Amino acid sequence: MKFAILNGEMIKRSDAKVDVEDRGYQFGDGVYEVIRVYNGKMFTINEHLERFVKSAESICITLPYTKKKITTLLEELILKNNLQEGIVYMQVTRGVAPRNHSFPTDNVLPSLVAYTKEVTRPLASLKTGVKTMVTEDIRWLRCDIKSLNLLGNLLAKQKAAESGCFEAIQHRSQEVTEGSSSNIFIIKDGSITTHPSNHLILKGITKDVILQVCESNKIVVEEQTFTLEDLASADEAFLSSTTAEVMPIIEVDGKRVGDGLPGPVTKRLQELFEQEIERQCGALKDKILK
Incomplete structure (x- = not known):
């Protein structure tokens, strides 16, 4: 069984669903990162997180977790999925709100998801x-x-x-x-x-x-x-x-x-x-x- 992270919670990957009004689904209103894993360890994790934060800030999204908390969550995910060689994919969207081109109100929280995938070196x-x-x-x-x-x-x-x-x-x-x-x-x-x-x-x-x-x-x-x-x-x-x-x-x-x-x-x-x-x-x- 594989697991994913959805808004800070570790859940079965098959249970990780996207709301039809998620702004990432409807507008591509979000950012993402792909992090390489070798020997169960993330390569250049700090650099990826810095870019993740910068990309989010560039489109006026404040991440719901600190870089330290995200690192901990991803490490737990890698361990839970027993990933030795592959990638971690994570993305954050502006959240779920009725479809409107302008940003939703501040009470709409960003949605963060992450999952792993086995990928061998080419x-x-x-x-x-x-x-x-x-x-x-x-x-x-x-x-x-x-x-x-x-x-x-x-x-x-x-x-x-x-x-x-x-x-x-x-x-x-x-x-x-x-x-x-x-x-x-x-x-x-x-x-x-x-x-x-x-x-x-x-x-x-x-x-x-x-x-x-x-x-x-x-x-x-x-x-x-x-x-x-x-x-x-x-x-x-x-x-x-x-x-x-x-x-x-x-x-x-x-x-x-x-x-x-x-x-x-x-x-x-x-x-x-x-x-x-x-x-x-x-x-x-x-x-x-x-």
């Missing part, structure tokens, strides 16, 4: 790399908020799926922003470039870990804009996300990136990222580079 793809495609970024201008409004992302991801690709790389007027569910990096002459963490992209937690390990290991990385032309001429490219980690990109729109294999800088970053996982969560059973 080791095969991490070793061989993935194919991607390019599509126009049609999303709104506050992509820094991890909102439940994901229709633009879903349409892009579906295009990728229909093209036999792992990810859709989005652009605005030829300027690469991010993937449908990832941040994008290119490497040229040993130097890494990725889009600045502004309102046009989500400030990825995995991206921030990569920036930190680059700084610690004197790997050159710049947060600046780059174009589709820069992407096409890159020596290497990779994407990052909570579940994809440091994922090599070997093809864009049917054209090879570099020699069509994961490159040395990307492999080095994978190694450093695994070291950071082990520092926070303990030894990994399987690694990319053996």
Whole structure:
């Protein structure tokens, strides 16, 4: 039997129901987080909670619990579900109220839900790399908020799926922003470039870990804009996300990136990222580079 958390209570997941007038259901009026679990421990939990709070505040939702209380609840949920490797999904909505575009009165309390899912590391793809495609970024201008409004992302991801690709790389007027569910990096002459963490992209937690390990290991990385032309001429490219980690990109729109294999800088970053996982969560059973 699996369990979920609904407004602070541990209940059977099958009993976790959404009211038809929940504003998350009707308007996408809420925010969410996906947190990776290795060896039964949450990876970068503090960073995820900080972003969760910031996203909620950006749309004027005050979380019903402190970050400390949420951490305790999620730890109990992981233990209750005996999750060793996977994710915790959590979201908060503005709550249940009669349908109206304007916010409900202050007596309507936010609704918070969380559940776990077993997700193994994509080791095969991490070793061989993935194919991607390019599509126009049609999303709104506050992509820094991890909102439940994901229709633009879903349409892009579906295009990728229909093209036999792992990810859709989005652009605005030829300027690469991010993937449908990832941040994008290119490497040229040993130097890494990725889009600045502004309102046009989500400030990825995995991206921030990569920036930190680059700084610690004197790997050159710049947060600046780059174009589709820069992407096409890159020596290497990779994407990052909570579940994809440091994922090599070997093809864009049917054209090879570099020699069509994961490159040395990307492999080095994978190694450093695994070291950071082990520092926070303990030894990994399987690694990319053996």
